[in-house]
Amino acid sequence: MKLKTLYLAVAVLLANTTYAQKHHTKKRMEQTTNHKLIIYQLLPRLFGNTQTLNKTNGSIEENGVGKLNDINDKALQQIKKMGFTHVWYTGVIEHATMTDYSQYGIKADDPDIVKGRAGSPYAIKDYYDIxxxxxxxxxxxxxxxxxxxKRTHANGLKVLMDLVPNHVARTYGSDVKPAGVRDFGEDDDKSKGFSPKNDFYYIPGQQFVVPQGYNPGGDEFKSPLKDGHFDENPAKATGNDVFSATPSINDWFETMKLNYGVDYMDHRRNHFDPIAPLWNKVYDILHYWSEKGVDGFRCDMVEMVPIEFWGWVIPKLKAEHPGLVFIGEAYDKGKYNDYIFKGKFDYLYDKVGLYDAIKRLTRDEHHSSTWEINAVWNHDSKGIDEHMLRFMENHDEQRIACNDFAGNPWLAVPGMIITATLNTGPVMVYFGQEVGEPAHGTEGFSGNDGRTSIFDYWGVPEHQKWVNNHEYDGANLSADQQKLRGFYHNLLTAVHNSEALKSGAFYELMMANERQPGFDTRLYIYARYTHNHRILVITNFNRSDRKLTVKLPEDLLTKLNQSGHKQFTDLLSGAKFNTDDISKGVEVSLPAMSGLLLEF
Structure with missing residues (x-):
């Protein structure tokens, strides 16, 4: 009890001592003209697949595969109707696989260096191919x-795709690159472990050794190439910075690290003058896809690539395509400012901040508190909060409905409300999240870990009920799933249509309400507003109902020019709440694990 009291006291002190800074941040946010990105992430390999066998380590024939053509006008219209503005097509670039396409002139990959029958979308085999x-x-x-x-654009949506800048598959080799483009490693001096002119890092005089104990594709998978060996001499360093010819089975052994001019063997000494040849090669790739109409790139593991490269390549591409968006997958909070202001990223992942805090609250972990949310915007991402991309699921994280996360997709309601409305930065939803996909089953390389596999051929059962043989009408969803999807629809369309939620200022109401009867630190309350539009956000992470009279402080009411009788309308349910005098607050009832978006 004493520890809890001390924790709350420190949190309140932090909020008080940064009062002036908070209002400075709010003023800057009011001036932001940021357009709120609402992103739907999907893997085409899984999205349109209607086969239901789901055999562990199943082949493409057994378990099926989704096609780009499956993402038809009906699907895109439904995605647009949900309030989304962008679709992130994950894993569209050609990557290493155990499926043989040699009949089409595509060189077969050695399965000993492929993870999963389908292969990892993050082990790129040819950056210019699909x-x-x-x-x-x-x-x-x-x-x-x-x-x-073109179809996506015609349906009023923009296109995001991956850039995997740190590493490529060990079988990398482009057979369709544009004329004049030099391939990765084509001009390397392989006798040198490091050269600023090389595209890869080498271990001279040593042959690459496949990790012992790896059984690609399981016992049933047979291939003349499956022999525990891969011919690579000299060996190259792995994507996770293992400078050894004998990486372990837990390393990214299927990938080779790219060389931007950083000598890891000499205290990470930089060789950027002149720039490494790789810089222009990666620019060429981004230019190629931008010219085809791609609107933005989600960049994988950006912290493993020197920030100087990003500060060079992003402005260069934006000079050609001013509306291009760059999203960085980043996890080091201490480097966020550098990647925004020096690296020129538009947005960064907010995984170690808001995602982790929301997950603890959703799971009802003992020491979790909504003051952790205060710490995210008031400390972790202070001054750059509108640049943070928020989510509760993606391809790397566990499904909300899996037993290791929440076990029930409805428990995500308060967290998802905050994820979508805390600031003007993007919100992202992973396909199947909106119908409660739990990711049950052992797919193959991916075990029964609560994640939908990116390595294996697989059907996504609850999502398939919505797909309904490519009708995309949700005819096979249960009533509860229809209701859940309705929640996501109401939330995201509210964000899409609300001036306050898209571009408004933020005012936290925790301190104004902490002495109110019924208040506790599993409630989180704030306002989002512009001159013309106001939303009061109230969320309840308690596993029981709460009643509370929410107070709006005098300075906020003065700023909003609000007084007297007011009616509030919940944008999620349509419910009405009235107060005779707004200065005395608005009385609300919140069911367990719920929230309100009160427009007034």
Whole structure:
């Protein structure tokens, strides 16, 4: 009890001592003209797959695969109707796989260095090509992706795709690169462990050794290439910075690290003058896809690539395509400012901040508190909060409905409300999240870990009920799933349509209400507002109902020019709340694990 009291006292002190700074931040946010990105992430390999066998380590024939053409006008119209502005097509670039496409002139990959029957989308094999798994006509796979880009735009949505800048598959080699483009490693001096002119890092005189104990594809998978060996001499360093010819099975052994001019063997000494050849090669890739109409890039593991590169390449591309968006996957809070202001990223992942805090609250962990949310915007991402991309699911994280997270998709309601409305930065939803997909089952390389596999061929059962044989009408969803999807629809369309939620200022109401009867630190309360529009956000992470009279402080009411009788309308349910005198607050009832978006 004493520890809890001390924790709250420190949190209140932090909020008080930063009062002036908070109002400075709010003023800057009021001036922001940021357009709120609402992103739907989907893996085409899984999204349109209607086969239901789901055999562990199943082949493409057994378990099926989604196609780019499956993402038809009906699907895109439904995504748009949910309030989304962007679609992130994850894993569309050609990557290493155990499926043989040699009949189409595509060199077969050695399964000993492929993770999963389908392969990891983050082990890129050819940056200028599209995954043949995703094509109806394999020879026209790039054309089918170009058609999807046009189809997405025609339905009022923008296109995001991956850039994996730190590493590539060990079998990397582009057979469709544009004329004049030099391939990765094509001009390397392999006798040198490091050279600022090389694209890869080498271990001279040593042959690469496949980790012992790796059984690619399981016992049933047979291939003449599956022999525990891979011919790579000299060996190259792995994507997770292992400078050894004998990486472990837990390393990113299937990938090779790219060299931006950083000598890891000499205290990470930089060689950026002149810039490494790789810089222009990665620029060429981004330019290639931008010219095809891609609107932005989600950049993988940006902290493993020197910030100087980002500060060079992003402005160069934005000079050509001013509306281009760059999102960085980053986890070091101490480097966020550098990646925004020096690296020129538009947005960064807020995983170690808001995501982790929301997950603890959603799971009802003993020491979790909504003051942790205060710490995110008031400390972790102070001054750059509008640059933080928020989510509760993505391909790396566990599904909310899995037993290791919440076990019930409805428990995400308060966290998802905050995730979507805390600031003007993007919010992202992972396909299947909106119908409560729990990711049950052992897919193959991916175990029964609460994540939908990115390595294996698989069907996504609850999502498939919405797909309904590519009708995308949700006809097979249960009543509860329809209701859940309705919650996401109401939340995201409210964000999409609300001036206050898209671009408004933020005012936290925790201190104004901490002495109110019924208040506790599983409630989180704030206002979002512009001159013309006001939203009061109230969330309850308690596993029981709460009643509270929410107070709005005098300075906020003066700023909003509000007094007297007011009616509040919940944008999520349509429910009405009235107060005879707004200065005395508004009385609300909140069911367990719920929230309100009160427009007034």
């Amino acid at each position: 995954d043949p798994d995703l094509a109806v006509d394999v020879k026209n796979r790039v054309g089918e992706y170009e058609a999807l880009i």
